[in-house]
Amino acid sequence: MSPTRSEERVLEIVRGARARQARFRDAHITTSHGAGGKASQSLIEGLLLPALRNDALAPLGDAAALLVNGSALALTTDSYVVRPIRFPGGSIGELAVNGTVNDLAVSGARPLAITLSLVLEEGLATAELRAEIDAVARAARAAGVQVVAGDTKVVERGHADRMYACTTGLGLIDPRAKLSPSGLQPGDRILLSGPVGDHGMAVMLARDEFELEAEILSDTRSLWPAADALLEAAGADLHCMRDATRGGAASALNELARASDVTALVREADVPVAPAVAAAAELLGIDPMYVANEGKLLAFVAPASAAAALRALRETPGCEQAAEIGEVLGEPPGMVLVDTAFGGRRVMDLLAGDPLPRIC
Amino acid sequence: MRFVEEFRDPELGRALAAEILSLVEPGRSYKLMEVCGGHTHSIYRYGIDGLLPEAVELVHGPGCPVCVLPMGRVDDGIAIAHEPNVIFTCFGDMMRVPGSHGSLLDAKAQGADVRMVYSPLDALAIARRKPDREVVFFAIGFETTAPSTALTLKRAKAEGVANFSCMSNHVTIVPPLRALLDSPALEIDGFIGPGHVSTVVGARPFQFIPADYGRPLVISGFEPLDVLQSIQMLLLQLTTGRCEVENQYGRVVPWEGNPRALEAIAEVFELRAHFEWRGLGFISQSALKLSDAYAELDAERRYGIPGVRVADPKACQCGEVLKGVIKPWECRVFGTACTPERPIGTCMVSPEGACAAYYTYGRYARGAEATA
Numbered sequence: 001m002s003p004t005r006s007e008e009r010v011l012e013i014v015r016g017a018r019a020r021q022a023r024f025r026d027a028h029i030t031t032s033h034g035a036g037g038k039a040s041q042s043l044i045e046g047l048l049l050p051a052l053r054n055d056a057l058a059p060l061g062d063a064a065a066l067l068v069n070g071s072a073l074a075l076t077t078d079s080y081v082v083r084p085i086r087f088p089g090g091s092i093g094e095l096a097v098n099g100t101v102n103d104l105a106v107s108g109a110r111p112l113a114i115t116l117s118l119v120l121e122e123g124l125a126t127a128e129l130r131a132e133i134d135a136v137a138r139a140a141r142a143a144g145v146q147v148v149a150g151d152t153k154v155v156e157r158g159h160a161d162r163m164y165a166c167t168t169g170l171g172l173i174d175p176r177a178k179l180s181p182s183g184l185q186p187g188d189r190i191l192l193s194g195p196v197g198d199h200g201m202a203v204m205l206a207r208d209e210f211e212l213e214a215e216i217l218s219d220t221r222s223l224w225p226a227a228d229a230l231l232e233a234a235g236a237d238l239h240c241m242r243d244a245t246r247g248g249a250a251s252a253l254n255e256l257a258r259a260s261d262v263t264a265l266v267r268e269a270d271v272p273v274a275p276a277v278a279a280a281a282e283l284l285g286i287d288p289m290y291v292a293n294e295g296k297l298l299a300f301v302a303p304a305s306a307a308a309a310l311r312a313l314r315e316t317p318g319c320e321q322a323a324e325i326g327e328v329l330g331e332p333p334g335m336v337l338v339d340t341a342f343g344g345r346r347v348m349d350l351l352a353g354d355p356l357p358r359i360c
Numbered sequence: 361m362r363f364v365e366e367f368r369d370p371e372l373g374r375a376l377a378a379e380i381l382s383l384v385e386p387g388r389s390y391k392l393m394e395v396c397g398g399h400t401h402s403i404y405r406y407g408i409d410g411l412l413p414e415a416v417e418l419v420h421g422p423g424c425p426v427c428v429l430p431m432g433r434v435d436d437g438i439a440i441a442h443e444p445n446v447i448f449t450c451f452g453d454m455m456r457v458p459g460s461h462g463s464l465l466d467a468k469a470q471g472a473d474v475r476m477v478y479s480p481l482d483a484l485a486i487a488r489r490k491p492d493r494e495v496v497f498f499a500i501g502f503e504t505t506a507p508s509t510a511l512t513l514k515r516a517k518a519e520g521v522a523n524f525s526c527m528s529n530h531v532t533i534v535p536p537l538r539a540l541l542d543s544p545a546l547e548i549d550g551f552i553g554p555g556h557v558s559t560v561v562g563a564r565p566f567q568f569i570p571a572d573y574g575r576p577l578v579i580s581g582f583e584p585l586d587v588l589q590s591i592q593m594l595l596l597q598l599t600t601g602r603c604e605v606e607n608q609y610g611r612v613v614p615w616e617g618n619p620r621a622l623e624a625i626a627e628v629f630e631l632r633a634h635f636e637w638r639g640l641g642f643i644s645q646s647a648l649k650l651s652d653a654y655a656e657l658d659a660e661r662r663y664g665i666p667g668v669r670v671a672d673p674k675a676c677q678c679g680e681v682l683k684g685v686i687k688p689w690e691c692r693v694f695g696t697a698c699t700p701e702r703p704i705g706t707c708m709v710s711p712e713g714a715c716a717a718y719y720t721y722g723r724y725a726r727g728a729e730a731t732a
Contacts (some may be wrong), residue, residue: 007689014695014719028469032456038701210478282364342584343370344407346721352456352701353465 032353036247063107072173074109080165087206089217093135100169105227106241108177117151119164143222176231183239184260188328189306191299193319195272197288214276221295233312237305250289261333266326269341367583376588377411383595396554397424397712404721406584419684420714427706427713430636431670434459441472449483450498480512487524504556506530507621510628527659535646550594553579555609562617570603581609639679678705688715
């Protein structure tokens, strides 16, 4: 069935409406604004960016690129508010290091140093805090960065959920890196560094809200070794990298397809998903492509270097299950399409807010 | 995942698609309505309509309980959520449904204690844990979810959990189908029958459709092969001139339904004289309220709800979409004023809603080969 003329026109109008910069019209902040989907996008593009716009911020990359006395530096910052603070496979301390290191890594920057700000709730057990600081130290050592500055604040009981952590990361942009969120080109192959959905599902199950038990561990880890291997294997043929955190791989693909004005076509059957994650997602009615990761990146590589890049990725510890999951097309711009494992094709859009489980 | 992957086999899918194509009579077209929102979701999620011949058109029916809920009921729920000391619980996809002044998610942002639960039993568990709070469960759904609400209420009554109550928005499947079939605009050749509802009510309640209205119905499962096989069975009936209720979902749906579940519904609920359906208007005897025996657990009697009827927004054409008269994209506000992040009509809220499913999954699904 080919779309009728008027259906095409409607889609054209919708496309125009989507391409326009989001306006922020909500009267209150809701949890949707923090979910990494369309509500987050409208908050960033409609409220924050207009007030703060500058050349370094405007590309909305994972890290800002700054040229300082001839040195190309990357600067990024992130806050960590996970509940519970410890979950299978990791904890807030590791996330706070790896999340910020990874924003530098996918920007092609070797992490140099990070800062750590802590907001602690009155009554937090010292043992818990000590465990998290140890986790920070371990993760920093593993990632090869030092914590060079910090701050602590304590708020009254009930004014924070045990502890929040903010880290800022400084990195040196690798001379091999020619990366940009708008750098996707038709023909590029889409690589994914491993199975999706582990972190988000591990945290969801750790909340004990579903009475589901499964051996699912968070994938939190530094992505610099993976980024380094890709830069070495593909050089300037590596057009873009992004870590698929909040909102999952689907949201990252949507942001980049929109920034580059291209289509990302995903072959669903080629996307690695751990069986336990697939089963839990099936039960909850959630697509693993929208579930958060803390140690997975997407890479967009020109076809000539794609095979070498995938090989290099698979030789990196923790990325053994890396896969080529699709390719970049020219049309329709700003969209992510999926060839389903069943043989159909559909759109994979940004979610409005958090993935809400279906009722029946 | 065993017992799931088997029903998603692409080889078998292609074979069924070829059979469907061979059943299409030249020059004839087939409009089939999937009654249930779960089918709408499957059809888009797996790209099933892309495998169908041009002559077979799927029309998305009214079987999404979130989509048919009128705005006034959402407002009533929000009013209860704002009552002091109330913990208001509901299913996840209810949270974003717009009332006339925002959604439950907005109410939560303004300080109401609104919590998502997976089952009414979870709401009852909260009530037990928090005896000093009032826990209200906002119940929605067809006969599929009504039994679990009924069993929860029976348990609450037996245990004497006085701080628990339920606002029932449960609806029944047959009256809206009859209303649709009576509508002069409808051009539907056959129905893909609701699988989950049928696990409770069985196949018998649908026999009036072939008997009185001359349209076949096949009760269908939700995996892609289930849906394709049901379409094949409908086409087979249409080409051979048969017209009856068939059950494709025999592995789950008994012909007689689930008598114990039906008993529980009958004990706890009674039919409302009439209930408003979004886009379809008032339909008599189409919804369930708590029976007098359960009056003390009825949130509508416990709290003075405004009960104000709110007219559907003028621009919204959910009704025509639900009746299958227009396609989602033919609605005046589709994709511009009405989007999943800012829905005007409820068809845009739940991923099972016809408009949200088309917006989220369907655009570019068909004819995409041309651009690939």
